[in-house]
Amino acid sequence: xxxxxxxxxxxxxxxxxxxxxxxxxxxxxxxxxxxxxxxxxxxxxxxxxxxxxxxxxxxxxxxxxxxxxxxxxxxxxxxxx
Numbered sequence: 001x002x003x004x005x006x007x008x009x010x011x012x013x014x015x016x017x018x019x020x021x022x023x024x025x026x027x028x029x030x031x032x033x034x035x036x037x038x039x040x041x042x043x044x045x046x047x048x049x050x051x052x053x054x055x056x057x058x059x060x061x062x063x064x065x066x067x068x069x070x071x072x073x074x075x076x077x078x079x080x081x
Contacts (some may be wrong), residue, residue, distance in 0.1 A: 001016060001017070001018035001054060002014065002015050004047055007028045009063060010062075011060075011061065011062055011063075012059065012060070012061045012063075013042055013059070013060040013061070014054060014056045015056065015057055015059075016054050016056040016057040016058070016077075017053050017054070017055045017057065018052055018053070018054050019052070019053045019054075019055075019056075020051070020052050020053075021050070021051040021052075021053070022048060022050060022051075023042055023043050023048060023049040023050070023051065024043075025035075026043075026051040030051065030053065031043055031051070034051070049057070055077070056074055056077065057074070057075075057076060057077050058072060058074050058075050058076070059072070059074035060072050071075050
């Protein structure tokens with residue numbers, strides 16, 4: 001799975017393994033950590049929600065075109081910087 005966050009100027013590109021959990025199946029500690037961080041608990045809402053956990057294998061980050069080269073900051077799950 002690849003995720004590109006947040007926009008086209010300041011970019012973080014994660015590549016890794018993704019695991020999906022329905023709201024009723026998400027591990028309790030992960031759901032609590034999410035709710036604490038964001039101040040919102042999808043488990044309390046009506047309708048189904050999907051949690052996605054991504055374990056990054058590589059991460060690239062850059063700001064604009066001048067920084068496109070050499071922006072791998074994680075490879076094979078190990079931070080390079």
